[in-house]
Amino acid sequence: MVTSAGAPTGDPGADRPSRPVIELKGLTKYYGRHRGIEGVDLTIGRGEVFGFLGPNGSGKTTTIRTMLDLIRRTGGECRVLGLDSEKGSKEIRRRTGYLPGEYGLYEALTVEAFLGFLLDLRDARASEGRMRELASIFELDLGRRISELSKGNRQKVGLVQAFMHDPELVILDEPTSGLDPIMQQRFYALARRECARGHTVFMSSHLLSEVESVCDRVAIVREGRLVTVERIDELKERFGKVLHVTFDSDVPRAALEMPGVTDVHQEGRSYTMTVRGDVDRVVKAVASHRVVSLTMETYHLEQLFFDLYGAKAGGNGPGSGGGEAR
Amino acid sequence: MGMHLLWMTLRQTWKGLLVFSCILLFISWGMTMVYPEFLKMQEEDLSEAQGISLAWQDEPDHIINLTWKPVPGAVNYTVLENNQSFDISTIIALLGGDPSNLTISVAYVGTGTSLVKAVDANQTWYYTVLVALADGNMTGTGVVTTRDIGLTVYEKMMEQPAYSAFSGGRNINIFSFTGFVDIELMSYWALMIGFYAAYFGVGTVSRDVERKTMDILLSTPISRRRLLLERGAAVTLAMLLLSVVGAVGVIVGGTQAGVDVPVGDVMAAFVGCWPLLVAIAALSMLLSVVMNDQKAAMGLSFALVLVFYVLNYASFLSMGLRFLRWATPMGYYDHTGLMIGDWTRWGDVGAMFALTAAIALLAVWLFERKELPT
Numbered sequence: 150m151v152t153s154a155g156a157p158t159g160d161p162g163a164d165r166p167s168r169p170v171i172e173l174k175g176l177t178k179y180y181g182r183h184r185g186i187e188g189v190d191l192t193i194g195r196g197e198v199f200g201f202l203g204p205n206g207s208g209k210t211t212t213i214r215t216m217l218d219l220i221r222r223t224g225g226e227c228r229v230l231g232l233d234s235e236k237g238s239k240e241i242r243r244r245t246g247y248l249p250g251e252y253g254l255y256e257a258l259t260v261e262a263f264l265g266f267l268l269d270l271r272d273a274r275a276s277e278g279r280m281r282e283l284a285s286i287f288e289l290d291l292g293r294r295i296s297e298l299s300k301g302n303r304q305k306v307g308l309v310q311a312f313m314h315d316p317e318l319v320i321l322d323e324p325t326s327g328l329d330p331i332m333q334q335r336f337y338a339l340a341r342r343e344c345a346r347g348h349t350v351f352m353s354s355h356l357l358s359e360v361e362s363v364c365d366r367v368a369i370v371r372e373g374r375l376v377t378v379e380r381i382d383e384l385k386e387r388f389g390k391v392l393h394v395t396f397d398s399d400v401p402r403a404a405l406e407m408p409g410v411t412d413v414h415q416e417g418r419s420y421t422m423t424v425r426g427d428v429d430r431v432v433k434a435v436a437s438h439r440v441v442s443l444t445m446e447t448y449h450l451e452q453l454f455f456d457l458y459g460a461k462a463g464g465n466g467p468g469s470g471g472g473e474a475r
Numbered sequence: 476m477g478m479h480l481l482w483m484t485l486r487q488t489w490k491g492l493l494v495f496s497c498i499l500l501f502i503s504w505g506m507t508m509v510y511p512e513f514l515k516m517q518e519e520d521l522s523e524a525q526g527i528s529l530a531w532q533d534e535p536d537h538i539i540n541l542t543w544k545p546v547p548g549a550v551n552y553t554v555l556e557n558n559q560s561f562d563i564s565t566i567i568a569l570l571g572g573d574p575s576n577l578t579i580s581v582a583y584v585g586t587g588t589s590l591v592k593a594v595d596a597n598q599t600w601y602y603t604v605l606v607a608l609a610d611g612n613m614t615g616t617g618v619v620t621t622r623d624i625g626l627t628v629y630e631k632m633m634e635q636p637a638y639s640a641f642s643g644g645r646n647i648n649i650f651s652f653t654g655f656v657d658i659e660l661m662s663y664w665a666l667m668i669g670f671y672a673a674y675f676g677v678g679t680v681s682r683d684v685e686r687k688t689m690d691i692l693l694s695t696p697i698s699r700r701r702l703l704l705e706r707g708a709a710v711t712l713a714m715l716l717l718s719v720v721g722a723v724g725v726i727v728g729g730t731q732a733g734v735d736v737p738v739g740d741v742m743a744a745f746v747g748c749w750p751l752l753v754a755i756a757a758l759s760m761l762l763s764v765v766m767n768d769q770k771a772a773m774g775l776s777f778a779l780v781l782v783f784y785v786l787n788y789a790s791f792l793s794m795g796l797r798f799l800r801w802a803t804p805m806g807y808y809d810h811t812g813l814m815i816g817d818w819t820r821w822g823d824v825g826a827m828f829a830l831t832a833a834i835a836l837l838a839v840w841l842f843e844r845k846e847l848p849t
Contacts, residue, residue, distance in 0.1 A: 180846075210849065217694055220846045239696050247694035251849065253687035257487065269479040270695040310691065 168231060170195050170318050170349045171216065175225035178211050185211035186373040188225070193351060193366075195317075198344045200360035200381075201353040203370035209353040210250050212370070213322050217247055230318060243271070246311035250322035250353070254295045260284070260306055261291040264313065273314040280313040286335055300327040308336060312343070319343065321352040325359055337363040385447055388456070389425035395441045396420075407434060480702060484709035487682070488675070492713050495671055496720045502667075503724025506660050510652060511732050513659075529602065529619040537596040542589045543616055546606045553605040554583040554590050594621065640791035643811040652734045653814045656725055656741065661810040665748055666784045668717050669805075672752040673776035675713060676759025679706035680842070681769035689847055700839045707760065707835055714752040721745045737816075744813040750827040751808040755780060757831045758804075761838040767848050804830065 171193040178185035186208035193199045203209050214220045216229050218238035227234040229241045255263050264284075268274050284291050287305040295306065304327040311319050319340075325333045340350045340363055354360050360367050361381060369376040379387075389411075396418045405413055409426040418441075424431050428445075435443070485492075530540040541554065557579040582602070583590045594600055604616045632638050633646045641662035647654040680703075683689040693699065722745035729736035759776040766772040783803040790799035790806060800806030807823040807830075 214690075214847075214849070219690060219693060221844075239698060242694055243696035245694070247691070249687075249690040249694075251687060252691050254691075255483075255487065255688065256686075266479060266483055267691070267695060269477065270692070270697050272696075307691075 168195065169193060169228070170197075170230060171199075171351060172228040173212070173216075173226065176212065176215065176222055176227050177224040178208075178215055178220065179223045184208075184373045185223075186215075186370075189370070189373075189375050191368055191375065191378065193349065195349055196344050196347045197366060198340050198350045198364045199352070200364035200367035201351065201370065202355070202357065202360050202367055203353075204355055207370045208373040209370060210322055211373075213247075213250075213320055213351075213353060216320065217242065217245070244317050246314065246316040246319040248307045248311040248319075248321040248324055250326075252307060254298075254303060254306060256296040257294070259292055259294055260289060260298070263295055263306070264291070264310055267310050268314065271314050276314045279315055280309060283309045283312055283339075286339065287332060301329060301332065304328055305332065312339065316348070318349045318351065321350065323354060324352050325354075325356070333359070387425075389423045390428065391421065391446050392424050392431065392435075393419065393421050393442075393444045393446075394435050395443075397439045397441050400438045404438070405435070407431065478705055478708070480697065480705035481709045481712075484679075484706055485712070488678070488709070488713065492716065496716060499668070499717060499720045500724045503660060503721040504728040505724075507656060507725045507728030507734075508732055509659075510655050510729065510734060513655060514650060529621065538591060538593050539600075539621065540589065540591050541602055541619070543604045545588050546608075546614065548609050549586075550607045550609055551584060551586050552588065553581055553607070555579045555603050555605065556582040557601050636792045640788050643809050644791035645811050645815075647811060647815065652729060653737060653740060653744075656729075657744070657811050657814045660721075660725070661744060661814065664721060664745075664810070665751060665805055665808060666780065668714075668721075668748065668752055669755050669780040669784070670777055671717065672710075672714055672755040673759040673780050674773065675710050676756030677763040677769065677773045677776050679703065679710060679756075679760045680763040681772060684763075684848065685769050690849075693847065699843045699845075703760065703764075703835070703839050703842055707757065710756045710760075711753050714756060715746075715749055718746050718749040718752065721748075740814055740816050743818055744810045747810065747813045747824075748808055750824055750831065751804055754804045754827050754831045754834070755783075757834040757838065761834050761841070764838045764842045764845060 169192045171191060173189050173191040176189040176191075177187050189208075189212060201209050201212070211220070215222050215227055216234050218234050218241070221235065229237075230244055232241050234241065255266070258266070264280050265274075265277070268276060268280065281291070283289075284305075287308065289302060289305040289309060293302075295303070298306065304325075308321075308324060311321060311324075325336055328336065340352070344350055344365075352360075352364070364381055366378065366380050367384065368378045377384075399418060400420075402413065402415055402420075405420060405422065407430070410422050410424055410431055412421075412423040414421045424445075528542055530542075543552065582592065598621075600621045601618055602620070603618045606614045606616075608614060633642075633649060636644075638658075639646050642654075642657050647657060649655055649658050680689075683692055692702065719742075722742045725741050725745070726736050726738055729741075755776075758779065759772070762772040762776055763769060766775070783805045786799045786803040787805035789796050790803070791797075804827060807820075807827045809817075809820055809823070812818075812820060
C-alpha cells in the first residue's frame with residue numbers, strides 16, 4: 150500500500166509533502182448569504198487515496214466544484230496540482246479526471262461515441278486503448294446507446310471517463326453510487342492501483358465503510374467545516390477496538406475496570422467495552438473468568454462518525470443534514 | 476484542435492433542423508405554387524368587384540360611367556352620390572331615420588343599370604346603388620369611389636398602412652411575383668424562423684445545463700469561451716441552412732408555376748435574413764447565460780422575438796412611429812427592399828453583425844464568470 154505524504158492527525162499542512170496535489174487554505178464559499186463551506190484547510194499529497202466524508206449538504210460537492218473552477222470561491226486559497234484553481238483552471242482540468250455527483254450523459258450517443266467525444270475534447274485520442282481497458286474492467290458494453298443504460302452502467306461510463314485519459318489526479322463525487330458490490334470492489338482495486346502509480350484519488354462519500362476500505366486518509370466535513378483530517382489507521386487506533394464478552398457466571402464490573410478500557414456497558418453477563426493500547430493485558434484479565442463467547446472488532450467508522458459529530462457538533466447524528474450547503 | 480463541439484452540436488440537432496427545414500421548404504414551395512391561382516382569383520374580383528363598377532373618362536369633361544349588375548326582382552335602382560365615405564348600412568340606417576340627416580344626393584332613380592354623368596374632378600365622389608325589390612325589401616351594392624378609378628381592390632388595400640407595413644411601408648405591386656412572395660411569405664418569415672433561432676440560441680447553454688452534462692463537459696480542458704463560440708458557429712451554420720431553404724422553395728415553386736423567377740432577388744431576400752437570425756440566436760444565448768432558469772430564458776427569448784416583430788411592424792404604421800425601428804433587430808432586415816432589387820443597405824447588415832459580435836462577446840464574458848448551477 151502506498152501511503153506517502155500523509156499529514157499528521159489534526160494538523161493538515163504541518164508536515165507538508167514536497168509537492169501537494171491539493172492545497173486548500175481557509176477555503177470559503179458562500180452562495181449569496183448561504184454558507185457552502187467555511188475556512189477549509191486541507192493538504193493532500195501525491196499517491197494518496199483521500200476520502201472526503203460527510204453527510205448530504207455538508208459541503209463536499211461545493212469543495213469539489215470550487216477546485217474544478219465550476220464555481221468561484223468567496224475567500225481563501227485553492228491550489229490544485231500546484232496551480233491556482235481559477236487562473237490555472239485549464240491546465241488543472243487537462244491533468245485531472247472528474248466524476249460529478251450528479252450528471253447527465255448524451256443519451257442519443259453510444260457509450261463509445263460519447264467517450265470518444267470527451268477524448269477529442271481532451272485531445273487524447275491516444276488514450277483510446279486505456280478507455281477500452283477500463284470498459285472491460287467494469288464490463289461496460291461500449292456499443293450500447295446511453296439511453297438504454299441502467300443507473301449502474303451510467304455510473305460506469307462516468308468512472309471510465311474520469312480515468313480514461315490517465316490523469317494525475319482523479320476527483321470523484323460519490324463514485325460508487327449505483328454500483329453493485331463486485332463493481333465497487335473493482336473500483337477500489339482501480340483506485341489502489343492508480344495510487345500505487347503515484348496518482349492521487351480524491352473521493353467524496355457518505356459511506357464510511359467505503360472510505361475505510363480504500364482510503365489512506367480521510368477528512369470529515371460537517372456543515373461546511375472540517376471536523377477532522379486523519380489517517381484511517383490512526384483514527385482506528387485512536388478510537389480503539391470494541392470487545393464483546395459473555396461470561397458463564399456473574400462477573401463484577403470492577404473486574405473489568407483497568408487502564409485502556411472505557412465505555413463499559415453491562416447487559417446481564419454480557420459486556421461491551423472499548424479497548425485502546427495494549428490488548429494483551431485486557432484479554433488476559435478477561436480470561437481469568439470463564440468465557441462463553443468473545444468477539445473483538447475494529448471500532449467501526451460509522452460509530453466513530455457518530456461520536457465525532459456527537460462530540461464536536463452538538464450531538465446531531467450523521468445524515469441529519471441541516472446545512473444549507475450543496 | 477478540431478471543432479469537436481461544433482460537430483457534436485450539429486450531430487445532436489440535425490434531426491430537428493431537418494424537420495424544420497422540410498416544413499419551411501413545404502411552406503415556401505406551397506405558397507409560391509398558389510401564385511397563378513391568386514392572379515386568376517384577383518381578375519375575377521376585378522371584373523365584378525361588388526356588383527358595381529366605375530369607369531372614368533378624364534378629358535375633356537370628366538365623365539364617369541357607372542354600371543351595375545341587374546338584380547332579379549328589382550323594381551327600381553337609386554344611385555346615391557356623396558363626397559364623403561360611407562357604407563351601405565349607414566345609408567339604409569339614414570333612410571329609416573330623419574331625412575334631414577341625409578347629406579347625400581340622389582344621382583339617379585330608374586330601372587336602368589347604368590349612369591353617365593359629368594363630375595367635378597377636384598372632388599372625390601362615392602357612389603352606391605340601392606335596389607328596391609318587389610316584396611318591399613331593399614338591398615344595395617357596395618361603394619365605389621372616383622379616388623380608386625384604375626386601382627384594384629388589392630392596390631386600395633395596400634394604400635392602408637396596416638397592410639403596407641408588412642412590406643416595409645412600401646405600396647408594392649402584389650400582382651408581381653416578387654410582390655406576392657414578399658407580402659404572402661416574407662412578411663412573417665423572419666418571425667417564424669426567428670422563433671427557431673431563439674430556440675437554437677438558448678439551446679447552446681441550456682441543453683447541457685438541463686441535461687446536467689455541463690459539469691463533465693467543462694471538466695475537460697476546453698475553455699468556456701471555446702464552448703460558446705463553437706456552439707455559436709454551429710448555430711450560425713444552421714441559420715444559414717434555414718435562410719437558404721426558403722429561397723429554394725420559392726425558386727422551385729415559382730419555376731414550376733411557370734414564373735420567370737428573379738433568382739438573385741429571391742436569394743438576396745431570404746439570405747438577407749441570416750444576419751438577423753444569428754443576432755436573435757446570439758441574444759438568446761446571452762439570456763441562457765445570464766439566467767439560471769433555462770425554461771424562463773427560452774420563454775423570454777420567444778417573447779422578445781414576438782416583440783421585435785411587432786415593433787418592426789409598428790414602425791411602418793406612421794412616420795411618428797418610425798423611431799421604433801432602432802429598437803428591433805428586425806428593423807435592420809428589409810426583405811421588401813432586397814426583393815425588389817434594392818441591395819444598398821449594407822450599413823444595416825454591418826450594424827447587425829456589430830450587434831451580434833457585441834452580444835456574443837458579452838455572453839462569453841459573462842459565461843466565463845458564471846457560477847454553474849448544479
